[in-house]
Amino acid sequence: MLITMPSQRQVLSIITIALIALLTVTTLQHFTGNRGLDDIVLGPLHDSLPQVQKQRPIYKKPPTYAPPPIKDNFPLLQTTTKLPPIPPWNVPKRNLHRSYDLPLAPPLLIGFTRAWPLLLQAVTSYITAGWPASQIYVIENTGVQQANARNQLTLQNPFYLNHTQLKTLGVNIIQTPALLSFAQLQNFYHSLTYQHNWPYFFWSHMDVLAFSLENGGDGLPRYNEDGYKTIYELSLAALKEARETDPRWGIRFFAYDHLALVNPEAYEDVGGWDTMIPYYNTDCDMHTRLTMRGWSLKDARAGLITDVGSSLADLRVLYRVEEVKPDFCDVNPPPPEKGGKTRFAGAETMNASSSTHQSPKRDADEKPDPEIAKFRALEETAHAMVRYKNSGTRERYVWQMGQRGGQGEPFYYNAQGLQDAIEVMIETGRRIYRMKWGHKDCDLIDGAKLKLGDQWMVEKDYFAPLGD
Numbered sequence: 001m002l003i004t005m006p007s008q009r010q011v012l013s014i015i016t017i018a019l020i021a022l023l024t025v026t027t028l029q030h031f032t033g034n035r036g037l038d039d040i041v042l043g044p045l046h047d048s049l050p051q052v053q054k055q056r057p058i059y060k061k062p063p064t065y066a067p068p069p070i071k072d073n074f075p076l077l078q079t080t081t082k083l084p085p086i087p088p089w090n091v092p093k094r095n096l097h098r099s100y101d102l103p104l105a106p107p108l109l110i111g112f113t114r115a116w117p118l119l120l121q122a123v124t125s126y127i128t129a130g131w132p133a134s135q136i137y138v139i140e141n142t143g144v145q146q147a148n149a150r151n152q153l154t155l156q157n158p159f160y161l162n163h164t165q166l167k168t169l170g171v172n173i174i175q176t177p178a179l180l181s182f183a184q185l186q187n188f189y190h191s192l193t194y195q196h197n198w199p200y201f202f203w204s205h206m207d208v209l210a211f212s213l214e215n216g217g218d219g220l221p222r223y224n225e226d227g228y229k230t231i232y233e234l235s236l237a238a239l240k241e242a243r244e245t246d247p248r249w250g251i252r253f254f255a256y257d258h259l260a261l262v263n264p265e266a267y268e269d270v271g272g273w274d275t276m277i278p279y280y281n282t283d284c285d286m287h288t289r290l291t292m293r294g295w296s297l298k299d300a301r302a303g304l305i306t307d308v309g310s311s312l313a314d315l316r317v318l319y320r321v322e323e324v325k326p327d328f329c330d331v332n333p334p335p336p337e338k339g340g341k342t343r344f345a346g347a348e349t350m351n352a353s354s355s356t357h358q359s360p361k362r363d364a365d366e367k368p369d370p371e372i373a374k375f376r377a378l379e380e381t382a383h384a385m386v387r388y389k390n391s392g393t394r395e396r397y398v399w400q401m402g403q404r405g406g407q408g409e410p411f412y413y414n415a416q417g418l419q420d421a422i423e424v425m426i427e428t429g430r431r432i433y434r435m436k437w438g439h440k441d442c443d444l445i446d447g448a449k450l451k452l453g454d455q456w457m458v459e460k461d462y463f464a465p466l467g468d
């Protein structure tokens with residue numbers, strides 16, 4: 001015989017090795033909380049194992065770099081309740097919605113959890129672009145109860161929001177009863193439609209800069225030409241069109257989803273957002289379910305809306321105040337580069353001189369229009385801010401870490417801890433999504449060939465060595 005039978009002793013050692021291997025894998029899964037295989041192979045296991053030390057607790061090493069304190073980007077609001085006038089061509093006409101056969105002036109909801117300078121910038125940009133302030137609702141989703149309303153937090157606290165200043169701007173504030181995840185916040189928006197009898201609503205992210213198309217382009221009239229329409233008016237037109245031409249209109253997206261228009265009837269029909277998928281992928285889940293039920297999701301155009309991670313240095317620039325130039329500053333600058341020099345210090349401002357964006361231009365011999373020049377400078381700065389946010393040197397969402405203060409204030413929560421915890425919930429949400437659909441990606445209909453009734457009913461269609 002070519003193959004020799006193993007001896008009893010050899011059999012025993014094989015069984016022992018197998019048992020040890022199984023025990024090791026089980027232990028690994030226990031200590032890593034069943035993370036991906038990469039984490040197990042690459043992650044230093046001893047980090048998760050209890051260390052034998054005499055003195056407890058053992059504190060984490062403090063960060064090697066702390067960004068400078070963030071700066072107020074609208075100091076005028078501290079000293080006055082009288083704001084500069086918004087550009088006259090963007091002043092919304094009274095009851096403009098009636099010209100679009102709309103039963104209600106549509107509300108615009110902007111959710112806020114942290115990074116006040118960015119919220120203030122987004123709100124101010126919508127107002128100066130022509131969205132009526134009285135129709136803007138800032139949804140304070142900070143979890144700090146009445147602390148902001150009572151002026152108890154300071155600017156360096158991530159959850160800081162100034163009610164007085166928002167009231168000066170003329171916008172409304174609605175507070176969530178507790179800190180909600182993204183999906184819960186969306187369902188909270190939906191709940192407001194029952195409370196206020198809203199047949200539709202717009203919502204926008206808080207890290208955007210919105211402009212009306214004051215410089216025309218694509219054959220649209222400029223700010224001083226006949227037929228010019230602000231971002232607000234074009235949004236009303238998109239809403240009118242959806243209502244009149246599409247009985248199954250679900251959502252209209254403007255500039256990806258920086259601004260979105262929602263039909264609450266469609267949300268109700270699919271049972272709202274899945275709060276078990278708290279952050280990323282919850283949009284795939286929701287939007288696909290709407291599509292599966294035959295609600296339309298379409299893109300529309302209303303203005304220029306960019307997502308940014310920095311703030312204009314002085315928001316008066318949005319009112320075109322003469323002496324203010326459009327600079328921007330990073331709310332959370334990166335550590336100095338090796339060699340000592342800080343690339344962008346918190347106090348330092350940046351400008352758009354290196355911009356490659358081409359704003360529509362007309363004849364070369366056309367006489368220069370100072371308002372167009374100002375608008376172009378703003379637009380270029382906005383594009384420079386987007387490039388800065390996307391420049392590979394920085395993580396996309398680090399601006400959320402600019403404020404690290406607030407120790408000792410009511411409802412204080414460690415800024416880094418909040419970030420880390422949200423990242424874990426994001427990851428868990430992704431896992432729940434793939435458990436729910438048996439599929440990892442967003443292409444549930446075309447890719448995975450799934451129907452609405454398939455939720456939680458199908459086996460996974462991907463390789464998962466550790467069983468999730």
Ligand SMILES: *[C@@H]1O[C@H](CO)[C@@H](O)[C@H](O)[C@H]1NC(C)=O
Nearest residue numbers: 077078151152153162164165
């Ligand atoms: C909020 O802004 C007002 C001025 O608009 C200021 O007086 C007040 O101190 C600010 N509150 C906080 C807590 O910074």
Ligand SMILES: *[C@@H]1O[C@H](CO)[C@@H](O)[C@H](O)[C@H]1NC(C)=O
Nearest residue numbers: 344348349350351352353354
């Ligand atoms: C700002 O613009 C000036 C020229 O106008 C340029 O010299 C300077 O480097 C720019 N700053 C930044 C940070 O881009």
